[in-house]
Amino acid sequence: MKPTALRVTGLPAAPGVARGSWVRVRRHELPVGGRVSPGTVDAEEARLREAANSAADDLMALSERVAGEGHPDEAAIFMAHAAMAWDPTLLDHAVARIRDVGDDAVTAIQAAGAVAAAQLAALDDPLLAARAADVLDVADRIARLLAGQPGDETNLATPAVVVADDLSPSMTATLPRERILGIVLEGGSPNAHAAILARAYGIPAVVGAHGTIEALGAAGPGAQIALDGATGEVVVAPDAAVIAEFDGRATRAARRRATDVAETALPAVTIDGVEVTLLANIGTPSEAAPARALGARGVGLFRTEFLFLERATPPTEDEQAAAYREAVRAFGGDPVTIRLLDVGGDKPIPYLAVPPEENPFLGVRALRLAHERPELFLTQLRACYRAAVAGPVKVMAPMIADAGDVVLLLSLAARARAELAANGVPAGDVDLGVMLEIPSAVLTADAWLGDVSFASLGTNDLAQYALAADRGNPALEGYRDPTHPAVLRLIAMAADSAARAGIALSVCGEMAGDPSAALALVGLGLRQLSMGAPSIPAVRRAIRAVDHQTLRETAALALHDRSAADARARFTPLLPAT
Ligand code: PEP
Ligand code: MG
Secondary structure, three states: OOOOOOOEEEEEOOEEEEEEEEEEOOOOOOOOOOOOOOOHHHHHHHHHHHHHEEEEEEEEEEEEEEEEEEOHHHHHHHHHHHHHHOOOOHHHHHHHHHHHHHHHHHHHHHHHHHHHHHHHHOOOOOHOOOOOOHHHHHHHHHHHHHHHHOOOOOOOOOOOOEOOOOOOOHHHHHOHHHHHEEEEEHHHOOHHHHHHHHHHHHHOOOEEEOOOOHHHHHHHHOOOOEEEEOOEEEEOOOOHHHHHHHHHHHHHHHHHHHHHHHOOOOOOOOOOOEEEEEEEEEHHHHHHHHHOOOOOOOOOEEOOHHHOOOOOOOOHHHHHHHHHHHHHHOOOOOOOOEOOOOOHHHHHHHHOOOOOOOOHHOOHHHHHHHOOHHHHHHHHHHHHHHHHOOOEEEEEEEEOOOOHHHHHHHHHHHHHHHHHHHHHOOOEEEEEEEEOOOOOHHHHHHOOOHHHHHHEOOOHHHHHHHHOOOOOOOHHHHHHHOHHHHHHHHHHHHHHHHHHHEEEEOOOHHHEEEEHHHHHHHHHOOOHHHHHHHOOOHHHHHHHOOHHHHHHHHHHHHOOOOOHHHHHHHHHHHHOOO
């Protein structure tokens, strides 16, 4: 009997639809270690250190190769892996296993890698937890070198969907990209580097698709597999109906992409002529050019945290200036808004040494760190002023609570600028602004907003703090809709204060990229919305299909609604049919 289609639900990791034959990619066989022979402990330690050094050299070479192929972000991943191979904590732990436990170098590095990975996996922060795979990858590489095992290159003779338990970043990077239709992983997370790389390469991917390999085994070798990387659906042995469904999705996605590209030059203007500027949120400079291609008229939020993660020391002023300059150049004259570092107890970055906090979202994070670590912010501000020589730069501080924090921002900026001037380093002009994401800041903004040049509403945090709903807790999905009338009232207050102060106000939380919510924002008077670039086309279409007068009247009513659901229900019917 022909097997029937079996659906597996995983997590969306990289958008796109794929269908075809599949190939199982296995993690290479791990070398098996043993015990160190008596009297050879010193030699075993030397062997380990030598292998770690050559693993780091290999990783640097891989980084250069990938950079040469035009993938700077991926190159940075392998640079970070090289740093892990040199990491004294990992090596010291492995050496201790050789000396104190009697492991040989292979066992010792595998054990040290497993401990470091388990520590990372246990962290609350999904971004850091996803780094566990990277440490294991590096430890395996060192172990294979010790055991004299070659690295593996997977051979995909014909185009196929890659199916694996998990893929290490180096395996993902060395797969023949042009022959990968899609990726399905039993494990993994959307924040793991395999997923990040799949997105960067434009390969549809689903992760956490437990049961796929067993279903493929049951379906037999000739079975096809279909996946939708936007929804997380995987279908093993799809029947004709499922094939038609997935092919239809692929056609619609291709058509939508073509429409999106055709519309990039159109302004986001309402039927009655009110124009809204759509900007992009980016996390790395290489996202700037694709964002511009989707029609972004500048960057409303450059989250700089990504430059600071996965390193043993903070990025230098030169490194930061180069990254910011790259984004500025990519936008060719449109402004790039750089947000000062927004980390703290919730992201335990080793070199920051912030003590763990019970309540990190209410803790010493973002600009609050500047009291203890002013040099971090001074370095970053100097880099921003230097990048401003290449084009318009705006700098905003996260987590401003009141006028006291504004004074702190302005004094740090003045110091940074003076330091550059004292050393004769060229600096450009920079607009200084604040994020409005703490209710206390919004509630008092009328008293001090005129001290800065612009403000941006961080509605992710504003909603979290106003609605007492942890932004990372999936159980609270129903409690943190930013179209809640309480949040809408705070936004209306901020818009009023900005108008009185004569400064521009934008929104850079996820709300801006949600078409119904974006209409509410335009109705409340917002004229700049910043969002993940893929959201730009849908928001543009929504704005172009409505009348501003209607939005204004609808927003005025929504302020007095009884719940987020009631407020949202006013805007959703105004969206154009898709
Ligand atoms: C926000 O809080 O809305 C915001 C844009 O910043 P982040 O999501 O990085 O905290
Ligand atoms: Mg925030």
